[in-house]
Amino acid sequence: MLKMFITSIKNLFRKPVTQLYPYEKYEPFDGYRGKISWEKGKCTFCMKCGRACTSGAIKILIYSGETKEWVWNPIQCIYCGECVRSCPFGALIQEKYYASPITKGEKLDWSEIEKKAGRLEDRWRRQLRDRRGKRKSE
Protein backbone atom coordinates (compact mmCIF):
# COMPACT_ATOMS: atom_id res chain seq x y z
CA MET A 1 0.00 0.00 0.00
CA LEU A 2 2.90 2.30 0.88
CA LYS A 3 4.50 1.73 -2.52
CA MET A 4 1.33 2.78 -4.35
CA PHE A 5 1.02 5.83 -2.08
CA ILE A 6 4.56 6.95 -2.90
CA THR A 7 4.00 6.32 -6.63
CA SER A 8 0.80 8.36 -6.56
CA ILE A 9 2.57 11.31 -4.92
CA LYS A 10 5.40 11.07 -7.46
CA ASN A 11 2.93 10.95 -10.34
CA LEU A 12 1.48 14.26 -9.17
CA PHE A 13 4.70 16.02 -10.15
CA ARG A 14 5.61 14.00 -13.23
CA LYS A 15 5.02 15.12 -16.78
CA PRO A 16 2.08 13.43 -18.51
CA VAL A 17 3.01 10.67 -20.97
CA THR A 18 0.26 11.58 -23.37
CA GLN A 19 0.21 14.66 -25.58
CA LEU A 20 -2.21 17.50 -25.74
CA TYR A 21 -2.57 16.75 -29.41
CA PRO A 22 -4.12 19.69 -31.21
CA TYR A 23 -2.10 22.17 -29.14
CA GLU A 24 1.21 20.25 -29.21
CA LYS A 25 2.70 19.09 -32.47
CA TYR A 26 2.70 15.31 -32.88
CA GLU A 27 5.97 13.88 -34.18
CA PRO A 28 5.22 10.53 -35.82
CA PHE A 29 7.72 7.66 -35.91
CA ASP A 30 9.29 6.49 -39.19
CA GLY A 31 6.91 4.22 -41.02
CA TYR A 32 3.82 5.93 -39.70
CA ARG A 33 0.70 5.03 -41.65
CA GLY A 34 -0.33 8.38 -43.00
CA LYS A 35 -1.90 9.88 -46.08
CA ILE A 36 -1.58 8.08 -49.42
CA SER A 37 -0.36 10.27 -52.25
CA TRP A 38 -0.47 9.54 -55.95
CA GLU A 39 1.91 10.61 -58.68
CA LYS A 40 0.20 11.05 -61.99
CA GLY A 41 3.27 10.73 -64.17
CA LYS A 42 4.26 7.27 -62.95
CA CYS A 43 0.79 5.73 -62.94
CA THR A 44 -0.21 3.47 -65.83
CA PHE A 45 -3.75 2.79 -64.53
CA CYS A 46 -3.12 -0.95 -64.29
CA MET A 47 -5.76 -1.13 -61.50
CA LYS A 48 -3.59 -3.34 -59.27
CA CYS A 49 -4.03 -0.96 -56.32
CA GLY A 50 -7.81 -0.98 -56.75
CA ARG A 51 -7.88 -4.76 -56.68
CA ALA A 52 -5.55 -4.99 -53.68
CA CYS A 53 -7.47 -2.41 -51.63
CA THR A 54 -9.17 -4.12 -48.69
CA SER A 55 -11.87 -1.57 -48.07
CA GLY A 56 -12.57 -0.64 -51.68
CA ALA A 57 -11.36 2.91 -51.17
CA ILE A 58 -9.60 3.23 -54.53
CA LYS A 59 -11.52 3.55 -57.75
CA ILE A 60 -10.21 4.17 -61.22
CA LEU A 61 -12.45 5.93 -63.66
CA ILE A 62 -11.61 5.12 -67.27
CA TYR A 63 -13.68 7.18 -69.65
CA SER A 64 -13.89 6.53 -73.33
CA GLY A 65 -10.71 7.69 -75.01
CA GLU A 66 -7.66 8.59 -72.97
CA THR A 67 -9.10 10.42 -69.95
CA LYS A 68 -8.46 8.40 -66.80
CA GLU A 69 -8.84 9.32 -63.16
CA TRP A 70 -7.54 7.83 -59.89
CA VAL A 71 -9.87 8.49 -56.94
CA TRP A 72 -9.13 7.73 -53.30
CA ASN A 73 -11.60 7.87 -50.42
CA PRO A 74 -9.73 8.97 -47.27
CA ILE A 75 -12.68 8.14 -45.04
CA GLN A 76 -13.14 4.58 -46.21
CA CYS A 77 -9.38 3.85 -46.26
CA ILE A 78 -7.98 1.72 -43.41
CA TYR A 79 -4.38 2.84 -44.16
CA CYS A 80 -3.02 -0.72 -44.36
CA GLY A 81 -0.67 0.26 -47.19
CA GLU A 82 -1.55 -2.74 -49.36
CA CYS A 83 -2.00 -0.48 -52.43
CA VAL A 84 1.48 1.02 -51.98
CA ARG A 85 3.05 -2.44 -51.84
CA SER A 86 1.06 -3.66 -54.82
CA CYS A 87 2.08 -0.79 -57.12
CA PRO A 88 4.83 -1.99 -59.50
CA PHE A 89 5.74 1.53 -60.69
CA GLY A 90 6.07 3.33 -57.36
CA ALA A 91 3.29 5.75 -58.17
CA LEU A 92 1.80 5.51 -54.69
CA ILE A 93 3.55 6.64 -51.51
CA GLN A 94 2.36 6.40 -47.93
CA GLU A 95 3.36 9.66 -46.36
CA LYS A 96 4.60 10.14 -42.82
CA TYR A 97 2.14 12.78 -41.73
CA TYR A 98 -1.50 12.49 -40.92
CA ALA A 99 -3.88 14.58 -42.97
CA SER A 100 -7.47 15.18 -42.02
CA PRO A 101 -9.70 12.98 -44.19
CA ILE A 102 -11.82 15.82 -45.49
CA THR A 103 -11.01 19.51 -45.32
CA LYS A 104 -13.59 22.20 -44.87
CA GLY A 105 -15.60 22.92 -47.96
CA GLU A 106 -14.46 19.77 -49.73
CA LYS A 107 -17.15 17.34 -50.74
CA LEU A 108 -16.64 13.73 -51.71
CA ASP A 109 -19.65 12.10 -53.28
CA TRP A 110 -18.37 8.53 -52.99
CA SER A 111 -21.59 6.70 -53.80
CA GLU A 112 -21.79 8.63 -57.08
CA ILE A 113 -18.15 7.74 -57.90
CA GLU A 114 -18.74 4.06 -57.05
CA LYS A 115 -21.76 3.95 -59.30
CA LYS A 116 -19.82 5.60 -62.10
CA ALA A 117 -16.82 3.29 -61.62
CA GLY A 118 -19.15 0.27 -61.54
CA ARG A 119 -20.82 1.33 -64.77
CA LEU A 120 -17.48 1.96 -66.45
CA GLU A 121 -16.07 -1.34 -65.21
CA ASP A 122 -19.13 -3.18 -66.47
CA ARG A 123 -18.69 -1.60 -69.87
CA TRP A 124 -15.00 -2.44 -69.87
CA ARG A 125 -15.75 -6.06 -68.93
CA ARG A 126 -18.40 -6.33 -71.64
CA GLN A 127 -15.90 -5.08 -74.21
CA LEU A 128 -13.33 -7.64 -73.04
CA ARG A 129 -15.90 -10.43 -73.25
CA ASP A 130 -16.91 -9.38 -76.73
CA ARG A 131 -13.28 -9.31 -77.87
CA ARG A 132 -12.66 -12.78 -76.43
CA GLY A 133 -15.83 -14.06 -78.09
CA LYS A 134 -14.69 -12.65 -81.43
CA ARG A 135 -11.27 -14.32 -81.06
CA LYS A 136 -12.86 -17.65 -80.25
CA SER A 137 -15.24 -17.48 -83.18
CA GLU A 138 -12.35 -16.63 -85.47
Added chain:
Amino acid sequence: MKKIKVNQEICTTIPMGSQHVALPEPVKLVFDTENEVVKRVSFDVSYVHRGIEKSLTTMYDFKKAPYVVGRICGICAIAHSIACTVALERSIGIDGEVPDRVRAVRMIGLELDRLQSHFLINGHLAEVCGYENIFMHLWRCREFILDTADMLFGNRVQYDVVCVGGVNRDIDEKTGTRISEALEEIEESIGFMEEVFTRDKTLVKRLEGLGVVSKDKAFEYGLVGPSARASGVKTDCRIEDDWGMYRDFGLEIITMTEGDALARCLVRVLECFESVRMIREALDSTSPGEEIQLRVRDNPKKDAVCRNEAPRGELFYYIRGTGKKIPGRVKIRTPTFANIPILPHVMIGVRYNDVPPLLMSFDPCLSCTGR
Protein backbone atom coordinates in the same frame (compact mmCIF):
# COMPACT_ATOMS: atom_id res chain seq x y z
CA MET B 1 -36.00 -2.77 -9.76
CA LYS B 2 -38.82 -5.17 -9.36
CA LYS B 3 -39.48 -7.96 -6.88
CA ILE B 4 -40.12 -11.51 -8.05
CA LYS B 5 -40.28 -14.94 -6.45
CA VAL B 6 -37.48 -17.43 -7.09
CA ASN B 7 -37.92 -20.80 -5.34
CA GLN B 8 -40.45 -19.24 -2.96
CA GLU B 9 -38.02 -16.53 -1.86
CA ILE B 10 -38.62 -12.88 -2.63
CA CYS B 11 -35.81 -11.60 -4.84
CA THR B 12 -34.94 -8.18 -6.21
CA THR B 13 -34.07 -8.02 -9.89
CA ILE B 14 -31.16 -5.74 -10.74
CA PRO B 15 -30.27 -5.28 -14.40
CA MET B 16 -26.62 -4.45 -15.17
CA GLY B 17 -25.99 -3.27 -18.70
CA SER B 18 -26.27 -3.23 -21.60
CA GLN B 19 -24.40 0.01 -20.82
CA HIS B 20 -22.66 0.18 -17.45
CA VAL B 21 -19.68 1.99 -15.89
CA ALA B 22 -17.92 -1.26 -15.02
CA LEU B 23 -18.28 -2.67 -18.50
CA PRO B 24 -15.99 -1.69 -21.35
CA GLU B 25 -18.34 -3.25 -23.89
CA PRO B 26 -22.08 -3.89 -24.11
CA VAL B 27 -23.36 -6.96 -22.28
CA LYS B 28 -26.58 -7.41 -20.37
CA LEU B 29 -26.62 -9.20 -17.04
CA VAL B 30 -29.76 -9.58 -14.98
CA PHE B 31 -29.28 -10.51 -11.34
CA ASP B 32 -31.92 -11.80 -8.95
CA THR B 33 -30.61 -10.85 -5.53
CA GLU B 34 -31.74 -11.48 -2.00
CA ASN B 35 -30.27 -9.03 0.49
CA GLU B 36 -27.43 -8.18 -1.93
CA VAL B 37 -26.54 -11.87 -2.40
CA VAL B 38 -26.90 -13.01 -5.99
CA LYS B 39 -29.30 -15.93 -6.44
CA ARG B 40 -29.69 -16.17 -10.18
CA VAL B 41 -27.98 -14.64 -13.22
CA SER B 42 -28.98 -14.43 -16.86
CA PHE B 43 -26.87 -13.23 -19.78
CA ASP B 44 -27.19 -11.62 -23.17
CA VAL B 45 -23.92 -11.10 -25.03
CA SER B 46 -24.62 -10.51 -28.69
CA TYR B 47 -25.12 -6.75 -28.83
CA VAL B 48 -22.33 -6.10 -31.32
CA HIS B 49 -22.96 -8.52 -34.13
CA ARG B 50 -21.42 -7.34 -37.40
CA GLY B 51 -21.59 -10.44 -39.60
CA ILE B 52 -17.85 -10.74 -40.22
CA GLU B 53 -17.90 -14.51 -40.80
CA LYS B 54 -20.51 -14.08 -43.50
CA SER B 55 -18.69 -11.19 -45.15
CA LEU B 56 -15.54 -13.33 -45.43
CA THR B 57 -17.43 -15.89 -47.47
CA THR B 58 -19.18 -13.38 -49.70
CA MET B 59 -17.34 -10.06 -50.04
CA TYR B 60 -13.59 -10.37 -49.49
CA ASP B 61 -11.06 -12.66 -51.14
CA PHE B 62 -8.64 -14.55 -48.92
CA LYS B 63 -5.76 -12.09 -49.25
CA LYS B 64 -7.87 -9.37 -47.62
CA ALA B 65 -9.12 -11.64 -44.84
CA PRO B 66 -6.33 -10.86 -42.28
CA TYR B 67 -7.22 -7.16 -42.43
CA VAL B 68 -10.94 -7.81 -42.11
CA VAL B 69 -10.67 -10.15 -39.12
CA GLY B 70 -8.33 -7.65 -37.47
CA ARG B 71 -11.39 -5.42 -37.12
CA ILE B 72 -13.21 -8.00 -34.97
CA CYS B 73 -11.52 -6.80 -31.81
CA GLY B 74 -9.63 -3.62 -31.02
CA ILE B 75 -7.43 -5.16 -28.37
CA CYS B 76 -6.52 -8.61 -29.72
CA ALA B 77 -6.48 -7.64 -33.40
CA ILE B 78 -3.21 -9.29 -34.32
CA ALA B 79 -4.17 -12.56 -32.63
CA HIS B 80 -7.14 -12.78 -34.98
CA SER B 81 -5.03 -11.81 -38.02
CA ILE B 82 -2.38 -14.41 -37.22
CA ALA B 83 -4.87 -17.19 -36.58
CA CYS B 84 -6.67 -16.47 -39.84
CA THR B 85 -3.42 -16.21 -41.81
CA VAL B 86 -1.99 -19.44 -40.43
CA ALA B 87 -5.25 -21.27 -41.17
CA LEU B 88 -5.21 -19.90 -44.73
CA GLU B 89 -1.56 -20.86 -45.18
CA ARG B 90 -2.36 -24.39 -44.03
CA SER B 91 -5.29 -24.47 -46.41
CA ILE B 92 -3.08 -23.41 -49.32
CA GLY B 93 -0.28 -25.72 -48.18
CA ILE B 94 2.56 -23.21 -47.67
CA ASP B 95 2.71 -23.20 -43.88
CA GLY B 96 5.96 -25.22 -43.88
CA GLU B 97 7.74 -22.73 -46.15
CA VAL B 98 7.14 -19.61 -44.05
CA PRO B 99 10.57 -18.08 -43.21
CA ASP B 100 11.82 -17.80 -39.64
CA ARG B 101 11.98 -14.00 -39.82
CA VAL B 102 8.24 -13.89 -40.52
CA ARG B 103 7.53 -16.10 -37.54
CA ALA B 104 9.70 -13.87 -35.36
CA VAL B 105 7.96 -10.65 -36.43
CA ARG B 106 4.54 -12.22 -35.91
CA MET B 107 5.61 -13.40 -32.46
CA ILE B 108 6.81 -9.92 -31.51
CA GLY B 109 3.48 -8.46 -32.59
CA LEU B 110 1.42 -11.00 -30.68
CA GLU B 111 3.46 -10.68 -27.49
CA LEU B 112 3.33 -6.87 -27.57
CA ASP B 113 -0.42 -7.19 -27.97
CA ARG B 114 -0.60 -9.55 -25.00
CA LEU B 115 1.41 -7.10 -22.88
CA GLN B 116 -0.87 -4.15 -23.57
CA SER B 117 -4.00 -6.25 -23.13
CA HIS B 118 -2.89 -7.56 -19.73
CA PHE B 119 -1.98 -4.05 -18.57
CA LEU B 120 -5.35 -2.81 -19.75
CA ILE B 121 -7.43 -5.43 -18.00
CA ASN B 122 -5.47 -5.39 -14.75
CA GLY B 123 -5.77 -1.61 -14.65
CA HIS B 124 -9.46 -1.80 -15.37
CA LEU B 125 -9.94 -4.40 -12.65
CA ALA B 126 -8.25 -2.11 -10.16
CA GLU B 127 -10.56 0.71 -11.22
CA VAL B 128 -13.62 -1.48 -10.76
CA CYS B 129 -12.36 -2.38 -7.28
CA GLY B 130 -12.31 1.35 -6.53
CA TYR B 131 -8.53 1.75 -6.71
CA GLU B 132 -8.23 4.57 -9.22
CA ASN B 133 -4.50 5.19 -8.63
CA ILE B 134 -3.39 1.80 -9.89
CA PHE B 135 -5.64 2.18 -12.91
CA MET B 136 -4.04 5.50 -13.78
CA HIS B 137 -0.50 4.26 -13.23
CA LEU B 138 -0.91 0.98 -15.13
CA TRP B 139 -2.39 2.79 -18.10
CA ARG B 140 0.49 5.23 -17.94
CA CYS B 141 2.86 2.25 -18.21
CA ARG B 142 0.75 0.82 -21.04
CA GLU B 143 1.42 3.98 -23.02
CA PHE B 144 5.10 2.93 -23.45
CA ILE B 145 3.98 -0.40 -24.91
CA LEU B 146 1.67 1.34 -27.34
CA ASP B 147 4.50 3.69 -28.36
CA THR B 148 6.72 0.67 -29.00
CA ALA B 149 4.04 -0.85 -31.20
CA ASP B 150 3.66 2.48 -33.01
CA MET B 151 7.41 2.55 -33.65
CA LEU B 152 7.37 -1.02 -35.00
CA PHE B 153 4.21 -1.28 -37.03
CA GLY B 154 2.99 2.28 -37.57
CA ASN B 155 -0.19 1.82 -35.52
CA ARG B 156 -0.86 1.80 -31.81
CA VAL B 157 -3.27 -1.13 -31.52
CA GLN B 158 -4.49 -2.14 -34.96
CA TYR B 159 -1.16 -3.44 -36.26
CA ASP B 160 -2.24 -4.70 -39.73
CA VAL B 161 1.19 -6.25 -40.15
CA VAL B 162 0.26 -9.82 -41.06
CA CYS B 163 -0.60 -10.92 -44.57
CA VAL B 164 -0.96 -14.31 -46.22
CA GLY B 165 2.52 -15.70 -46.83
CA GLY B 166 4.43 -13.34 -44.61
CA VAL B 167 4.43 -9.94 -42.96
CA ASN B 168 4.19 -6.46 -44.42
CA ARG B 169 7.08 -4.76 -42.76
CA ASP B 170 10.41 -5.78 -41.35
CA ILE B 171 12.03 -4.53 -38.15
CA ASP B 172 15.32 -2.81 -38.96
CA GLU B 173 18.35 -2.82 -36.66
CA LYS B 174 17.90 0.72 -35.39
CA THR B 175 14.33 0.03 -34.28
CA GLY B 176 15.46 -3.29 -32.80
CA THR B 177 17.88 -1.58 -30.43
CA ARG B 178 15.28 1.02 -29.49
CA ILE B 179 12.85 -1.75 -28.65
CA SER B 180 15.39 -3.51 -26.46
CA GLU B 181 15.71 -0.26 -24.50
CA ALA B 182 11.95 0.13 -24.26
CA LEU B 183 11.57 -3.47 -23.06
CA GLU B 184 13.69 -2.72 -20.00
CA GLU B 185 11.33 0.07 -19.05
CA ILE B 186 8.33 -2.18 -19.65
CA GLU B 187 9.86 -4.92 -17.52
CA GLU B 188 10.29 -2.44 -14.68
CA SER B 189 6.60 -1.54 -14.83
CA ILE B 190 5.63 -5.23 -14.87
CA GLY B 191 7.70 -5.62 -11.70
CA PHE B 192 5.71 -2.76 -10.18
CA MET B 193 2.46 -4.41 -11.20
CA GLU B 194 3.53 -7.70 -9.61
CA GLU B 195 4.44 -5.97 -6.37
CA VAL B 196 1.10 -4.18 -6.24
CA PHE B 197 -0.98 -7.27 -6.95
CA THR B 198 0.86 -9.44 -4.41
CA ARG B 199 1.44 -6.98 -1.55
CA ASP B 200 -1.22 -4.30 -1.65
CA LYS B 201 -3.61 -5.07 1.19
CA THR B 202 -6.63 -3.35 -0.34
CA LEU B 203 -6.50 -5.28 -3.57
CA VAL B 204 -5.51 -8.63 -2.08
CA LYS B 205 -8.30 -8.54 0.50
CA ARG B 206 -10.85 -7.58 -2.13
CA LEU B 207 -9.87 -10.24 -4.65
CA GLU B 208 -8.67 -13.17 -2.55
CA GLY B 209 -11.16 -16.04 -2.47
CA LEU B 210 -13.52 -14.32 -4.88
CA GLY B 211 -15.11 -16.55 -7.52
CA VAL B 212 -13.10 -19.69 -6.88
CA VAL B 213 -13.06 -22.14 -9.81
CA SER B 214 -11.66 -25.57 -8.99
CA LYS B 215 -9.55 -27.56 -11.46
CA ASP B 216 -12.34 -30.07 -12.11
CA LYS B 217 -14.86 -27.30 -12.76
CA ALA B 218 -12.43 -25.59 -15.14
CA PHE B 219 -12.14 -28.86 -17.08
CA GLU B 220 -15.87 -29.44 -17.01
CA TYR B 221 -16.74 -26.00 -18.40
CA GLY B 222 -13.81 -25.92 -20.81
CA LEU B 223 -12.17 -22.73 -19.58
CA VAL B 224 -9.34 -21.33 -21.72
CA GLY B 225 -6.43 -18.98 -21.30
CA PRO B 226 -5.35 -17.30 -18.07
CA SER B 227 -8.66 -18.20 -16.38
CA ALA B 228 -7.96 -21.92 -16.88
CA ARG B 229 -4.30 -21.57 -15.95
CA ALA B 230 -5.22 -19.86 -12.68
CA SER B 231 -7.18 -23.02 -11.74
CA GLY B 232 -4.20 -25.26 -12.42
CA VAL B 233 -5.07 -26.45 -15.93
CA LYS B 234 -1.85 -26.57 -17.91
CA THR B 235 -2.99 -25.35 -21.31
CA ASP B 236 -1.42 -22.94 -23.77
CA CYS B 237 -2.09 -23.00 -27.49
CA ARG B 238 1.26 -21.41 -28.23
CA ILE B 239 2.82 -24.73 -27.19
CA GLU B 240 0.02 -27.04 -28.32
CA ASP B 241 -0.36 -25.65 -31.84
CA ASP B 242 2.95 -23.94 -32.42
CA TRP B 243 2.94 -21.75 -35.54
CA GLY B 244 5.92 -19.72 -34.34
CA MET B 245 9.05 -20.71 -32.46
CA TYR B 246 7.64 -20.92 -28.96
CA ARG B 247 8.74 -24.52 -28.42
CA ASP B 248 12.29 -23.69 -29.49
CA PHE B 249 12.45 -20.76 -27.10
CA GLY B 250 11.11 -22.87 -24.25
CA LEU B 251 7.97 -20.96 -23.33
CA GLU B 252 6.99 -21.64 -19.76
CA ILE B 253 3.30 -22.21 -19.02
CA ILE B 254 2.42 -20.30 -15.87
CA THR B 255 -0.15 -21.98 -13.68
CA MET B 256 -1.55 -21.33 -10.23
CA THR B 257 -3.74 -23.51 -8.07
CA GLU B 258 -5.94 -21.05 -6.16
CA GLY B 259 -8.42 -20.37 -8.95
CA ASP B 260 -9.74 -17.09 -7.49
CA ALA B 261 -9.83 -13.59 -8.99
CA LEU B 262 -6.41 -12.69 -7.57
CA ALA B 263 -4.83 -15.80 -9.10
CA ARG B 264 -6.27 -14.88 -12.49
CA CYS B 265 -4.68 -11.43 -12.21
CA LEU B 266 -1.35 -12.82 -11.07
CA VAL B 267 -1.21 -15.33 -13.91
CA ARG B 268 -1.58 -12.39 -16.29
CA VAL B 269 1.15 -10.43 -14.54
CA LEU B 270 3.60 -13.35 -14.60
CA GLU B 271 2.76 -14.02 -18.24
CA CYS B 272 3.94 -10.49 -19.04
CA PHE B 273 7.49 -11.40 -17.93
CA GLU B 274 7.36 -14.42 -20.19
CA SER B 275 6.12 -12.26 -23.09
CA VAL B 276 9.02 -9.84 -22.67
CA ARG B 277 11.43 -12.79 -22.73
CA MET B 278 9.79 -14.10 -25.91
CA ILE B 279 10.15 -10.70 -27.64
CA ARG B 280 13.84 -10.57 -26.73
CA GLU B 281 14.42 -14.12 -27.99
CA ALA B 282 12.57 -13.38 -31.22
CA LEU B 283 14.59 -10.19 -31.81
CA ASP B 284 17.87 -12.04 -31.27
CA SER B 285 17.00 -15.19 -33.19
CA THR B 286 16.84 -13.73 -36.68
CA SER B 287 18.37 -10.73 -38.37
CA PRO B 288 16.67 -8.09 -40.55
CA GLY B 289 17.02 -8.26 -44.30
CA GLU B 290 15.79 -11.80 -44.71
CA GLU B 291 12.86 -12.67 -46.92
CA ILE B 292 9.59 -11.53 -45.35
CA GLN B 293 6.96 -12.37 -47.92
CA LEU B 294 6.28 -15.54 -49.88
CA ARG B 295 4.62 -15.39 -53.26
CA VAL B 296 1.18 -16.93 -52.99
CA ARG B 297 -0.06 -18.42 -56.26
CA ASP B 298 -2.63 -20.97 -55.16
CA ASN B 299 -6.06 -20.49 -53.66
CA PRO B 300 -7.11 -22.15 -50.40
CA LYS B 301 -8.17 -25.68 -51.29
CA LYS B 302 -8.13 -27.81 -48.13
CA ASP B 303 -9.94 -27.70 -44.83
CA ALA B 304 -7.66 -26.10 -42.27
CA VAL B 305 -7.72 -25.25 -38.60
CA CYS B 306 -5.61 -22.95 -36.46
CA ARG B 307 -5.55 -22.56 -32.71
CA ASN B 308 -3.84 -19.43 -31.50
CA GLU B 309 -3.35 -18.12 -28.00
CA ALA B 310 -4.95 -14.67 -27.85
CA PRO B 311 -4.45 -12.61 -24.67
CA ARG B 312 -7.71 -14.07 -23.36
CA GLY B 313 -7.19 -17.68 -24.33
CA GLU B 314 -7.65 -20.10 -27.15
CA LEU B 315 -8.76 -18.60 -30.45
CA PHE B 316 -9.97 -21.09 -33.02
CA TYR B 317 -10.25 -20.61 -36.78
CA TYR B 318 -11.65 -23.08 -39.28
CA ILE B 319 -11.45 -22.38 -43.00
CA ARG B 320 -12.95 -24.51 -45.72
CA GLY B 321 -11.08 -23.97 -48.97
CA THR B 322 -12.96 -24.51 -52.18
CA GLY B 323 -10.20 -23.81 -54.69
CA LYS B 324 -11.70 -20.38 -55.35
CA LYS B 325 -10.53 -17.01 -54.11
CA ILE B 326 -13.29 -16.77 -51.53
CA PRO B 327 -13.37 -19.52 -48.88
CA GLY B 328 -16.52 -21.61 -48.52
CA ARG B 329 -16.84 -21.28 -44.78
CA VAL B 330 -15.03 -19.41 -42.03
CA LYS B 331 -15.72 -20.33 -38.42
CA ILE B 332 -14.35 -18.31 -35.54
CA ARG B 333 -14.51 -19.42 -31.92
CA THR B 334 -13.35 -16.75 -29.53
CA PRO B 335 -11.89 -17.21 -26.03
CA THR B 336 -14.66 -15.30 -24.25
CA PHE B 337 -17.24 -17.65 -25.74
CA ALA B 338 -15.60 -20.46 -23.77
CA ASN B 339 -15.20 -18.42 -20.59
CA ILE B 340 -18.78 -17.14 -20.34
CA PRO B 341 -20.77 -20.32 -19.44
CA ILE B 342 -19.10 -20.61 -16.06
CA LEU B 343 -19.94 -17.04 -14.99
CA PRO B 344 -23.55 -17.66 -13.79
CA HIS B 345 -22.34 -20.55 -11.64
CA VAL B 346 -19.46 -18.61 -10.12
CA MET B 347 -21.56 -15.55 -9.41
CA ILE B 348 -24.23 -17.32 -7.34
CA GLY B 349 -23.73 -16.62 -3.67
CA VAL B 350 -21.49 -13.60 -4.30
CA ARG B 351 -22.44 -10.17 -2.95
CA TYR B 352 -23.61 -7.76 -5.62
CA ASN B 353 -20.75 -5.30 -5.04
CA ASP B 354 -18.23 -8.06 -5.83
CA VAL B 355 -19.79 -8.80 -9.20
CA PRO B 356 -17.92 -6.19 -11.33
CA PRO B 357 -14.41 -7.27 -10.17
CA LEU B 358 -15.40 -10.92 -10.59
CA LEU B 359 -16.64 -10.30 -14.11
CA MET B 360 -13.53 -8.30 -14.99
CA SER B 361 -11.19 -10.98 -13.61
CA PHE B 362 -12.39 -13.30 -16.40
CA ASP B 363 -11.38 -10.61 -18.91
CA PRO B 364 -14.46 -10.71 -21.15
CA CYS B 365 -14.13 -9.36 -24.68
CA LEU B 366 -17.64 -9.06 -26.03
CA SER B 367 -16.93 -7.57 -29.42
CA CYS B 368 -15.04 -10.76 -30.21
CA THR B 369 -17.92 -12.89 -28.99
CA GLY B 370 -20.57 -10.90 -30.85
CA ARG B 371 -18.53 -10.16 -34.05
